[in-house]
Amino acid sequence: DAGITQSPRHKVTETGTPVTLRCHQTENHRYMYWYRQDPGHGLRLIHYSYGVKDTDKGEVSDGYSVSRSKTEDFLLTLESATSSQTSVYFCAISEDIGGSPLHFGNGTRLTVT
Amino acid sequence: GESVGLHLPTLSVQEGDNSIINCAYSNSASDYFIWYKQESGKGPQFIIDIRSNMDKRQGQRVTVLLNKTVKHLSLQIAATQPGDSAVYFCAENAGGGADGLTFGKGTHLIIQP
Numbered sequence: 555d556a557g558i559t560q561s562p563r564h565k566v567t568e569t570g571t572p573v574t575l576r577c578h579q580t581e582n583h584r585y586m587y588w589y590r591q592d593p594g595h596g597l598r599l600i601h602y603s604y605g606v607k608d609t610d611k612g613e614v615s616d617g618y619s620v621s622r623s624k625t626e627d628f629l630l631t632l633e634s635a636t637s638s639q640t641s642v643y644f645c646a647i648s649e650d651i652g653g654s655p656l657h658f659g660n661g662t663r664l665t666v667t
Numbered sequence: 668g669e670s671v672g673l674h675l676p677t678l679s680v681q682e683g684d685n686s687i688i689n690c691a692y693s694n695s696a697s698d699y700f701i702w703y704k705q706e707s708g709k710g711p712q713f714i715i716d717i718r719s720n721m722d723k724r725q726g727q728r729v730t731v732l733l734n735k736t737v738k739h740l741s742l743q744i745a746a747t748q749p750g751d752s753a754v755y756f757c758a759e760n761a762g763g764g765a766d767g768l769t770f771g772k773g774t775h776l777i778i779q780p
Contacts, residue, residue, distance in 0.1 A: 558710075587765060596756065596770035597711070604765075612766055644710050652760050652767060653718075655701050658710035 557581045558659035560645050566665045573632040575662050577645030579625075586628040587612075587646040587656060588620060597644065603628055604651065635666045675754060679777045686744040688774050690757035695738060697759040702731060702742045705754045705773070714742070714755075744776075752778045 557580035567573050577586065588600040589612075599612030601620040609620050617639060621629045632639055642663050646656040680686045692700070698719040703711035717724045717731045717740075724731050730743040740757050756773035 585765070594772065596772050597758075598770075599766060599768070602765040610765070651765055652762070653699055655713040655716050656768070657713060658703075660708075660710045 558645060558647060558657065560643075560659040560662050562662060563660070564663045566667060567635050568667055569636055570634050573635050573664065575630045575643055575645075575664070577628045577630070577659060579628075579645075579647050581647055581657075582625060583647040583649055584625070585648045585651050586622065587648075588618070588628070588630045589644045589646060589658075590614065590641040591644060591661070592641050600630065600643075632664075635664075637666050640664060640666045675773050675775045677775045677777060679779055680747050681779050682747060682749060684747055686742075686747045686751065686776055688742045688744075688755045688776065690740040690742075690771050692738050692740055692757065692759040692771075693769070694759060694761035695735075697761040699760040700731070700733060700740050701758040701760075702729075702740075703756055703758065703770075704751075705756070707753075711756070747776075747778055749778050749780075752776060 559578045561576045587602040589597040591597050598614045600614055600618050601612055603609045603622040619631045642661045644661045645659045648654050648656045701716045702714040704714050705711045715726045715729050715731050717733050722733050728745045732741045754773040754775050756771045758770045760768045
């Protein structure tokens with residue numbers, strides 16, 4: 555494993571509640587990412603970060619926000635969870651952007667009822 | 668290859684045989700390609716990568732072949748073992764940035780004893 559810890563590993567929440575997922579890395583990589591994985595789709599980018607306090611939107615960012623106050627931590631927040639956000643969420647890290655592989659955590663399975 | 672719905676393409680091979688998993692990529696501008704392995708309940712695991720200035724790259728028991736003329740990528744696994752059973756998917760990077768990385772939906776490799 556590439557020193558990436560996601561928490562929680564599983565969460566069930568109700569529609570309309572806020573949810574925060576945490577990603578912690580020990581590799582000191584500059585770039586961090588949040589993806590979601592759904593049946594019938596490849597991994598889809600939600601948000602990414604290229605440094606502390608520097609973040610940008612991905613392909614499916616609506617309904618999500620992120621924060622990165624320290625190099626090692628990247629938080630994903632669903633301000634008001636909806637059933638369409640039921641998914642498996644993966645955090646990833648990389649040394650550079652576009653030319654090196656991403657290394658993934660083991661995911662958080664989120665169910666919104 | 669790529670899936671078109673909820674069911675992934677499946678490749679079934681005998682233990683000890685070689686496996687070849689294929690991926691058709693979409694963007695002729697893609698210049699970096701990655702293969703991942705994903706076991707049930709885990710995050711994607713980096714296997715091997717290749718840049719567009721190469722047509723072949725070998726790792727431990729794995730070889731990636733790139734045919735830019737027909738936009739085709741393949742992963743060959745030698746002497747397939749039970750531990751190779753997983754979903755394999757490719758990723759291509761055409762944009763050079765985080766949002767330029769596109770993931771395929773994957774192929775499920777099943778190892779027959």
